[in-house]
Amino acid sequence: MRTCGPYVIGKMVLKPGLAGLGRIEVHPARFSGLAESGILVIQSLAAFMTKNTLPALTAFLLAAIGPALAQDLPPYQSLETRHVCTAQPIHETPAGTQARVLGAGAEVMLRDVTFGPEGGAWFALDYPTGKGLERAIGYLPVSSVKHFCAPEGAAPEDSTSRLQSYLAPPNTCHVVAARADTVEELNGQARSMPAYAPVISGYRLHSGGYALSLGLVSTNLRDRIGSPAARLQTGITCVSGADFAEALVHDGTVLTPADPGGLSDDAARLSTAQALRARGLESGDPAMLKRSCDLGLGAACTEFASRIHDAPDGPGRGPAVVTRYALLGCMAGDMEGCQMAINRQGNTLELTREQVLPDARPDDGSVTTEISKGLCDAQDRFGCVLLARGTAVDRAPSLVEASSNFSANLTACQQGITWICEGLNDDLKTVSAARGSGLTGNERYALAGIEAGLCAPGPREPNQRSCTGAYYLYRDFLNYSDAATLDAGRVAQATAFLSSGCAAGDPPACATLAGMAGFWPEADRRAATARAIALCDAQSAKDTICESLGGVLDPTFPESRPVMAARYERLARSCLSPGEGDAQDCAWALHSYAALDAPDGLATAEAMLKDACGPANIKGCPALAQLYGTEGQSLSGVTIPGRNDPEARIAALRMGCRGGVEAGSTCDQLADLMTVEGDGENALHIRGEACERAIAAGEERDLWECYDAAKQALDQSQRLPGAHRWADYVCRGADVSVSPYGCKLVGNMLAQGLGQPADPAGALSAYQRGCFHPRVATTDGEACLHYGTMLIEAVRRGEKPAEPLAFAHREDGEEPEPPLMLAEASRAFDMGCLDSIAPACAANVRLLEEWSTGDLPYDRFICQVRNAAGEVTSEKPCRGLIFYQAAEARKETREQVGLNVYVWPDGDRSVTYIRDGIWRLNEVRTDYPATEGNSRCWRNPISTRSFCVTPAG
Incomplete structure (x- = not known):
């Protein structure tokens, strides 16, 4: 059963x-x-000091190096892979309902980043639901999501209480170029590789013998370091360092054991190293710290690197030596060593990669970036900056990369790097661009708060940040957010900031406030209008908003009239100049003049439009024709009544329609007017000429003239060959709004034999193009219905389609089997259903019923x-x-x-x-x-x- x-x-x-x-x-x-990949918000991180967060990552490093590990490296962990290091609930929405509790160490996949309603930043994560293999999208605060976690049960250890391990940091490995039985043999190998001298290292192995390391690389390069593209191809391996028992001392020319005399055991070495470190710290002698480090005490390595960090270059000094000893401290689990290694100017972290793989991109397998991941987990601000800087270098980032970069920079901002804070708005816009959608209301509000914290309203001192970004973010938050996002507290904060900016003398704040009905009383908006104009007039170096006040202020306010008058003059000049602007300038000029409530009504603007509607310049014809129409227009509170002068309107439309490809909609309006008056023949003539001009000009993306011509010809049963030509041109074009509909007209004509013999094969091809258009993403759902129906009828007749199927095809040259033709019919019906064609939905249901019972192949x-x-x-x-x-x-x-x-x-x-x-x-x-x-x-x-x-x- x-x-x-x-x-x-x-x-x-x-x-x-x-x-x-x-x-x-x-x-x-x-x-x-x-x-769908949703948005995971990164909750605001508390600005606590690095010293409070480094022990968490130190615990990971120290725990990881305790047991003896195999040389086999773990798989490279990609940027999208993250972990939840402590058990915690994941939410269905940012700060919303809990979906389930994720266990400590749970692996999640980064998908997006956003802000929640509480103002915190969250990650959107793909996580396991606990039901079989099912996964879903949930949300966690950024601060609770890490790249790497310590093994379960691991406890932090002090790098002063044990001899260190030499495990490479997570996602990196040691490039071992040679193995030898003696130190002398190892030095011989090292001398043959002088290019690696700044980073070369030797290690005694637990398993016996010695290994020569050329430095670190990212483990995502381990398969390439021995490839034909690499400079070194023989005997190169990438290892974790678990077999490394002791680091040899490198004095710049030769590798030697740190303990040639041979202390009795590890306990003696540790005791000696600890004593040397204590004396070095007390005396300030770097040599004792170095000797302690060479014996294997990791804390002393970081301390020695710190002592010589700024020393002049010379023997035993300089960037390469600092990097070497800082890395030893880093591998010992001392995060300050990791910090120093990546931050030291002129460090040698990337030398190995650059030597082995000279063609690698800057962001391809960077050791700096890999170490920065762990540092950023610990909220180290410079680690976060370098992580973002090393991801998607010189190219547009993916959504995962953009989300990672934003969260890293946000953390650096919250740890006090102001110049990083200043770029967060652009960083989140990059996320939005990768996402393919605009900022959310929560994102705008959060960014506005960040911007507001970086600026001071009012006149600025040199190099002081403007508040314009905050003003516009609050404006967009108020204008474009849904009701649930616009809670009273947020609205009060946004309006208060704009009001304070206007009071302080910022034109962008006054202009924004003045143009936003619904959030301020009219009296406040009118006062802001006058203040914006006065502030702009007083400025010698004007704010950008001052150049566009006419498009921002409420044109119905008397205070706006000086600006509207200036706007009219500017637009009128453009309207009257054949080589400048376009017809929209003429329409806006008319609108601006109407806002002036001038004593002559619209006479001045009307005369200007007449001058701009003639043989030499037709830009004013559309606006003039609208003025002479019956409906008029109303925009931004300004109403322009129609004159209802049919003769003057037709004259303006005729003049505009003479303008060829510059005619705009005048030909279409003229044809519509003639059709209403019963002169369909002349209307079709006008549409046909307009289409022929578009064909002659090679127009492919604005084809409504041709579609309307074909449609009217079919409706009137006139000029049917022309109708086919026009519809076919639309069908083969790339007008996203109409090309598929042109294909349907062609299919209808060929199916019914209108204007030419019936051609079922041609009709099928046209319907296919209308349903699955090769140049635009839109669809004519009725074409899909016809296409699917014809395919099923062909299957019933035992026929094969003359044209290749759009999707369900076999190898080139083979005819599709009937089941594949039916699959394409189903896909066509489904696409028609997506286009809200109910008969297509019903046809798909019928197809499934008949197919399932065996009535179809x-x-x-x-x-x-x-x-x-x-x-x-x-x-x-x-x-x-x-x-x-x-x-x-x-x-x-x-x-x-x-x-x-x-x-x-x-x-x-x-x-x-x-x-x-x-x-x-x-x-x-x-x-x-x-x-x-x-x-x-x-x-x-x-x-x-x-x-x-x-x-x-």
């Missing part, structure tokens, strides 16, 4: 499916599988259910279909998902599909299917049963 629960496709409920394979409730809203399979042991518990012949039904959540993006539907003899259905690289079996997330000969099997991780299919021929 197979029981799975109902499987909903659209409004159809498919019969129960296979036992134990998961519920098959597949309402369109659930076809999306995983939730299908692929034959043998279907099986197997238990956890692999034993077959059910085996039947089944029908295979490829069916399309977009998820409700995917309709906006018009994303289609192909479902592999397998119909059992009793009508039950099993469904598999893949989306975003994730396979699902009856809506349960699965691993990739296993292949056994010709069979494919999907395993339900919850029931542990498998569903298998084998082609039956």
Whole structure:
């Protein structure tokens, strides 16, 4: 018995499916599988000192180096991979309902970053839901998400209480170029590689012998360091350093043991090193600290590097020596050593990579970036800065990279780097651009608060930051946020800041306030209008807003009239100049003059438009025609009544329509007017000429003239050959708003034999183009309905389509099999349904019903259910279909998902599909299917049963 629960496709409920394979409730809203990558907000980080946070990361390093580890390196951890180091709840929305508690060490995948309603920054993370392989998007504060975590149960140790390990920092490895049985042999190898002298190191191995290290590289380069692109190809390995027992001392020319006399054991070495360190700290003698470090005391390495950090270059001094000893401290778990290694000007961290892989990009496998990840986890501000600086260098970042960079810079800002704070607005805009959507209200409000904290309203001193960014962010927050985001406290904060900026004398604040009805009383807005104008007039070096006051202020206020008069003069000059501006300048000039409430009414503006509507300049014709129309216009509180002068309007439209490709909408308006007056023949003539001009000019992206001409010709049954030419030109163009509709007209004409013999094959091709247009992303849903219907009819007649299918095709040159033609029909119906064509939705349902019962051709399979042991518990012949039904959540993006539907003899259905690289079996997330000969099997991780299919021929 197979029981799975109902499987909903659209409004159809498919019969129960296979036992134990998961519920098959597949309402369109659930076809999306995983939730969309949402936004994870980074909660505001408290500005606490690095010394309070470094021990957490130190614990990781020290715990990691305790046990003896294999030389096999762990996989490289990508930038998107993060961890939750302490158990905590993950939220469905930023600061919202808790979804589940993630255990300590849980791995999550970074997807996005945003701000929450409480003002904190959050990450959007892909996390395991705990139900089989299912994952979802949830939100955690940035401060609680790390790159790396200490192993469970690890406790921090003091780098002064033990001899150090030499494990490379996370995501890095030692490049071992040679191994030797003696120090003398090792020095011989080192002398053959002089280019690496600043970074070369030797280590005694626990396993015996010695290793020669050329320095560190990122582990994501380990497969490339021995490739043909690398300078060194023989015997190069990348190791963790777990087998390194003791570092040899490098004096710039030769490697020697730190303890040639041979202290009795590690305890004696540790005791000697500790004593040397104590004496060195007391006396301030760097030599004693160096000797302590050479014996293996990591804390002394950092302290020695610190003592010589600023010393003049010379023997035993300089950037390479500082980097060497700081790295030894870093590998000992001393985070101050890591800080010093990446911060020292002229450090040698990247020398190995640059020598081995000279063609590597600046952000390709940078050791600095890898060490910075751990430092930024500990909220070290310079580590965060270098992490962001080393990610996506000289290229547009991905959303993950942009989110990582923003969160790193935000942390650096909160740790006191003001110049980083000043760039956060641009950083979040980069996130928004990578996301493909604008800033949210919460993001605008949070950024406005950051900007407001960096500036002082009013006249600025030299090099003092302007508050304009904060003003505009608060403006956009007020104008574009939804009601839930505009709580009273936030609105009060935003309006108070703008009001204080205006009072302090900032024109952008006054102009912004003046133009925002609904947030201030009219009296305050009028006062702000007058103040903005006065402030701009008084400025010698004017704010940018002063040049565009006419487009910002309320034109209905008497205080705005001086600005509107100046705006009219400027726009009128542009309108009257054939080589400047465009027709919009004429329309705005008319609007500006109307706002003046001049004694002559609109006479001056009307005369100007007449001068701009003639053989030499037609820019004023559209605005003049509108003035003479019946409806008039109302914009920004200014009403311009229509004159209702048909003769004058037609004259203006005729003059404008003579302007060729510059005619704008005048030809279309003229044709509409003639059609209303019953002169359809002349209206069609005007539209046809306008289209022919567009064709002659090679216009491809503004084709409404041609579409309207073809449509009117069909409606009037006139000039049908011309109608086909015009519609076909639209169809082959790239006008996102109309090209698919032109294809439908061509298909209708060829299907019905209008103006030429009927051509079913040509009609099918045109409908296909209208449904799946190759140049634009829009669709004519009716074309999809016709295309799918014709494909099904061709299958019923046993015919093959003359044109290649858009998607469901075999190898080039092969004719598509009937099941693939039906799959394309389903995809067409689904696309039509996405275009809100109800008959297309119904046609897709009918297709599934008829196909499932075997009334239409299908692929034959043998279907099986197997238990956890692999034993077959059910085996039947089944029908295979490829069916399309977009998820409700995917309709906006018009994303289609192909479902592999397998119909059992009793009508039950099993469904598999893949989306975003994730396979699902009856809506349960699965691993990739296993292949056994010709069979494919999907395993339900919850029931542990498998569903298998084998082609039956």
